[in-house]
Amino acid sequence: MKLIIRRSAILFIFSLLLLTGLVLFLGNYINNASTWVQHSSNRHLYTDGKLNTTGNIYDRSGRLLLEMIEGNINFHEDTTIRTAVMHATGDLNDNVATGALVAFRDRLSGWNFFNGVYEFDDMNTSGNDITLNLDAQLCATAYRELAGHKGAVGIYNYETGEIICMVSTPSFDPAHPGNIPFDDPRHEGVYINRLLSSVYVPGSIFKLVTTAAAIDHIPHVKEKVYKCEGKIQIGEDIVSCLTPCGEVTLEQALATSCNTTFAQISLELGSKTLQDYANAAGFNSTMHVDGIQTGMGRVDLSDAEGANLAWAGIGQYTNTANPLNFMAFMGAIANGGVRVPPSLLSDEGSFASLIRPLIKKERIIPPKTAEKLGRMMRNNVTSTYGEWNFKGLELCAKTGTAEVGEGKLPHAWFAGYLDREDYPLAFVVIVENSGSGLRVAAPIAANILRAAVN
Ligand SMILES: [Zn+2]
Structure with missing residues (x-):
């Protein structure tokens, strides 16, 4: 009897080991099989x-x-x-x-x-x-519009997440890769998809983050009037505008991109609040586009005070932005504060396409804040950028001219969305070392968006 009990016990232990092994293998298989096969x-x-x-x-x-x-x-x-x-x-x-x-x-x-x-x-x-999800013809239009500049263009449907345009320059003809002079600085970073992987100083497009925080945290901000005399002294530093903007509301300050007003607002908000809004907007985290990890824009205000905090709220200081993440932030504003993750792979009609929007949608700003911010972005276009430049697009946008150091032309940004039910598109355009956002990036965006809706 004793022997039987002992044998049963040994058998039991072996069965347990076998079962454990099976469970471990299955777990490993589920997680890694794809990688094993791809070896x-x-x-x-x-x-x-x-x-x-x-x-x-x-x-x-x-x-x-x-x-x-x-x-x-x-x-x-x-x-x-x-x-x-x-x-x-x-x-x-x-x-x-x-x-x-x-x-x-x-x-x-x-x-x-x-x-x-x-x-x-x-x-x-x-x-x-x-x-x-890409429209190759639209990508070709974007490629031509960048006209030899380094940069990136992204357009996506902010309701479904489909990326319809993704272009990074410089590029090369993949059918004839032997023809590229790789020691030529014009081909610097040619293998990098700048939309997905690069980070840049955001400049004034970051004022949208600061504006979102101001809408929520500065009492009666809508009626408040700020005074811009062209420059403001903060400690040892001077923050300036090209010309004095005079007395401006938050809405007007966003439209003229008034640096001195945004310096004051950043100081009013404080580093903690601005940091929270930067994080919510997608800074300091990466996204996954069908498994491809994006670059991570950074905003670190832990030691920022005085002029540094002011510059951070203007989009300078040590801030960086990843174009695709910023495009998704634009999409969230358009979508009432809910961010649908951008996606490249079409899975139309599949089970995945049904559950994807449900599991990955994320509210990153309150609905009312998104609505107010959107109205201000529309006002940017109608009051300052010139509606006739973007006729019929129902464009809501913000320019950025990011200073990148002495002797270099600034990066030109233009980001926003179309407030159209038939074309719910958000976009980002960045043109490296090329000049002003309004003069360089905005016309490029306009031409590509017109092609997208035609
Ligand atoms: Zn100003």
């Missing part, structure tokens, strides 16, 4: 470290952007289109780490959780195709 030593999928599968990448209109036949890649026939979407598709040598060829490798390889990798002989090849 470049897997000869089902890779030859000499490169994907050798068969699959196509389409844009939202069904344009074939990239065709891969057993590892051989053909890009779109039009040079401008394939160059404009190069950062989205990826390149022959997988140098663009955020391109679909690398970032969406598991989808292109046809891997899925239940079946693993299909055998190619009897598979349905459509299992390997992916469709991007």
